[in-house]
Amino acid sequence: MEGKRNISDYRNRLDKTLSSPDLTNDETLRTLVKNQILLSSSGCIENVVERRSKEVSNFLTMLRSASVDDGAWKLKQDTDEFRVMYREGHEGSPFHTLLVEGYVDGPVDVCLCISWESVLYSKWWPQSAVPTFKIVSSQCLQRLRTGEQISLVRMKVSWPLSGREALIHYFAFDYFQDDLVVVLLNSIPDSDMIDRSSHGFTREGIPNAEEVVRIDVVGGFALQKVTANRSYFRTIANMDIKLDFVPPAFINFISRQLIGSGFKLYKKEIASVCEGDEKFREALMDPLYVRTRGALYTEARDIENLEKRKSITMHENQSGVVLFEDNNNNNNGDENIGSVNDECVTDDSEHQNKINEIEELEEDEKRVGFLHKGNKTNQDCACISCG
Numbered sequence: 001m002e003g004k005r006n007i008s009d010y011r012n013r014l015d016k017t018l019s020s021p022d023l024t025n026d027e028t029l030r031t032l033v034k035n036q037i038l039l040s041s042s043g044c045i046e047n048v049v050e051r052r053s054k055e056v057s058n059f060l061t062m063l064r065s066a067s068v069d070d071g072a073w074k075l076k077q078d079t080d081e082f083r084v085m086y087r088e089g090h091e092g093s094p095f096h097t098l099l100v101e102g103y104v105d106g107p108v109d110v111c112l113c114i115s116w117e118s119v120l121y122s123k124w125w126p127q128s129a130v131p132t133f134k135i136v137s138s139q140c141l142q143r144l145r146t147g148e149q150i151s152l153v154r155m156k157v158s159w160p161l162s163g164r165e166a167l168i169h170y171f172a173f174d175y176f177q178d179d180l181v182v183v184l185l186n187s188i189p190d191s192d193m194i195d196r197s198s199h200g201f202t203r204e205g206i207p208n209a210e211e212v213v214r215i216d217v218v219g220g221f222a223l224q225k226v227t228a229n230r231s232y233f234r235t236i237a238n239m240d241i242k243l244d245f246v247p248p249a250f251i252n253f254i255s256r257q258l259i260g261s262g263f264k265l266y267k268k269e270i271a272s273v274c275e276g277d278e279k280f281r282e283a284l285m286d287p288l289y290v291r292t293r294g295a296l297y298t299e300a301r302d303i304e305n306l307e308k309r310k311s312i313t314m315h316e317n318q319s320g321v322v323l324f325e326d327n328n329n330n331n332n333g334d335e336n337i338g339s340v341n342d343e344c345v346t347d348d349s350e351h352q353n354k355i356n357e358i359e360e361l362e363e364d365e366k367r368v369g370f371l372h373k374g375n376k377t378n379q380d381c382a383c384i385s386c387g
Contacts, residue, residue: 039146056182062219066099066101077255095239106230108292110280114280133155164241167188168186183222215240
């Protein structure tokens with residue numbers, strides 16, 4: 001039950017962030033995208049900024065659709081750690097929508113690295129013998145700038161289907177004010193007339209599809225910091241796998257087996273990276289992850305977040321019960337935690353949950369940098385911060 005409550009709280013926080021004025025106002029969003037592109041680009045970028053801004057806006061709308069209860073979403077799996085949902089495309093559309101969201105015990109930069117580094121997908125992506133599914137190859141074709149790349153992922157699937165591959169453009173957008181990183185994953189159509197001035201890249205180094213079918217994907221994922229060692233993610237994608245008819249059994253296989261086992265393997269890989277996996281340790285030195293670490297896991301930032309959480313006054317819930325109130329009576333912070341006016345608390349279990357949450361935040365504050373282990377010293381720690 002506590003796990004369900006946690007995941008609901010994390011989900012609500014992400015929904016609130018996605019609906020913030022900065023991320024729903026087109027002009028503000030365009031400014032944020034432009035400023036980010038300018039960090040690693042120069043020259044004439046107006047057309048690229050316009051394109052990326054529209055893509056980011058469209059994807060944020062997709063992410064927000066997960067919280068819309070319109071009956072179109074079908075729940076395929078629902079556990080204490082994650083849920084999987086499926087939505088059919090509009091009539092006549094070849095696209096099918098899949099969504100998975102949940103929490104993992106690892107910092108955002110590690111989660112981002114595992115999801116971004118296509119050359120290392122074979123280390124953790126799920127495989128299936130019956131029906132067949134396997135990553136045959138995955139490679140980065142172009143690194144365009146910090147937080148932008150083109151990758152090619154090829155998959156083996158069951159006979160009589162021919163192999164599938166996805167030519168994907170990756171674009172990372174961060175909103176560190178609310179501990180958020182968003183990554184767009186959009187396929188590059190063969191029919192597109194691509195040039196650097198409009199797209200920010202060319203077809204140089206991109207091979208033609210040979211003896212495989214290229215699928216279409218429009219989607220991506222969002223990662224939000226929960227604590228120093230926990231992150232919440234939401235992945236959503238509209239996919240056209242190039243089949244005239246997609247049987248329900250195939251959708252069930254993807255949503256229940258591939259995604260379910262993929263989530264477990266993703267968690268396992270995060271734990272492996274936290275223990276010092278050499279290949280990912282090297283990848284984590286990329287400026288994209290260094291920037292994310294510096295923005296989300298600094299002592300000053302964590303203290304600021306803790307103080308914000310501690311100073312929040314909990315108002316009446318739907319039943320009219322006040323759960324917690326902190327009036328900041330100039331006492332020491334440690335003494336204030338858990339001290340409440342008995343008249344303000346009528347639900348002991350909910351009150352205790354709030355105390356536990358704040359105590360967890362305090363414990364996380366003691367871990368400057370990410371991935372510190374118990375009584376390890378900086379020399380023993382495998383994390384990049386202590387390197």
